[in-house]
Amino acid sequence: MKKFVRGTAIVGVLTLAVAACGSKPAESGPSGGSDNKAFKACMVSDSGGFDDKSFNQTSYKGLQDAVKAKGLTEVKAESKSDNDYPTNMTAMVAAKCNVIVAVGFKLEDATDKAANANAGIKFAIVDSAPAKPIANVKPLGFNTAQSSFQAGYLAAAMSKSGKVGTFGGVKIPPVTIFMDGFAEGVAYYNKQKSKNVTLLGWDEAKQDGLFTGDFEDKAKGQNNAQNLITQGADIIFPVAGPSGLGGLQAAKASNGKVNAIWVDTDGCESAAEYCSVLISSVKKGMDVAVQDAITSVVDNKFDNKQFIGTLENGGTALAPFHEFDSKVPAELKTELEQIKTDIIGGKITIESKVQPKAS
Structure with a gap:
């Protein structure tokens, strides 16, 4: 495990x-x-x-x-x-x-x-x-690699510069699982569309990339995002908690040139001040899982079997597009839904080695 x-x-x-x-x-x-x-x-x-x-x-x-x-x-x-x-x-x-x-x-x-x-x-x-x-x-x-795969495909499809970027807080599995999925989604887009969108900030094969070193320092997050933007990335995927908010600040400061995809929760709800630059978010149903775990103790139904949130059970998902809804082509929305179906059905296999497995 x-x-x-x-x-x-x-x-x-x-x-x-x-x-x-x-x-x-x-x-x-x-x-x-x-x-x-x-x-x-x-x-x-x-x-x-x-x-x-x-x-x-x-x-x-x-x-x-x-x-x-x-x-x-x-x-x-x-x-x-x-x-x-x-x-x-x-x-x-x-x-x-x-x-x-x-x-x-x-x-x-x-x-x-x-x-x-x-x-x-x-x-x-x-x-x-x-x-x-x-x-x-x-x-x-x-298993946020699943929804991050969708996010990577979305980012690659929406990029105008042909470069997208990601950075993490600390190099630990709950962070790199997002980055792995994102990388695989970009690669899948390139394969399906015969494109060559470049991912900056993470090399899944080497498990090496760009990190702030913590989850608190927004200035570090902003610097990392600006580093990616300077290299040409026009869509940023911060996986760094509050530090990642610095990445959203960098995107917002670009005056429409750079956008982002948030993680863990729907950023348009949790960080509404940045909704104008958020194409979508990779949601992680921690609230529902935590509530269910607590309720199971209250109701004397507790067990120690591991819960794994997936696309299939709704434990992770791609959030609505909010202000970008009219900007995301209908064809792309259909493709993202098909990717979800294919991941659930096993037609698409996520390769990330840090995906949680049932105990």
Whole structure:
């Protein structure tokens, strides 16, 4: 099983007497009466924070949806750096959480240790899986290579310069899986159309490319995007969380010459100020997966079988075109739908080696 991790503050209304490296741990109870108000649904973010307009924010929405639907008490810990993960996880255990959701691959070690030491608590982790299954850990994986393949094809088809670019935050599987799929989609377009659109920023064969080195620094993201733009790329695919927002800034500053495709969530919803440059987004259904995982614990239906979001089950998808809807040719829309059908049916095989596999 390929492993997928990610960023310290614990936030809510009733502050707990537990210290963390970031904000103090806290709880938010349901607004009305509920038989489930004693149930604590908890979450630890990675260093990107809950307002990253991407990965953590979408996962947090799943926690909020579960709390609202089931009348639970919410406890959350927002990590400010990678050093905060063990501290925040320990704080969640001390808070007597019923279920703890870890957002990302970089929380893997802290989650595994906490789960093995606390059999009475259920855990779920986004974009990762234990090396060996743990009875009380539910892995939540997403095959975003599939929808990124569509995004690569879309970018190649929409490019006017014949060059598109991508960059990542950190070179880890949850990032490179997007870049792999994107690269394969560009290559598929070239093969189908006898074109030669160039991809800048990622070489799938060498597993080498352009990265900011973190998920927080927007200036680095803007510099990476500008690097790609200087080389001629007119469509940018940032896979870098908040750092990637810098890429959108660079695209917006081009005054219509450069556009982008966002990741994790529909960028026109999470980062609406950049919708004018977003052709589409590669959506990752972390909110639904997180809500389902929490609900399964509340309903005593928890299992540790890995969830894998795909094009087929809606766990990943290409977002609407929004302001670009009239600019994307009808023929291209039809081709993208056919690609989806062919991926689901096995006619198109994604080669990325970091695709999650069922445990």
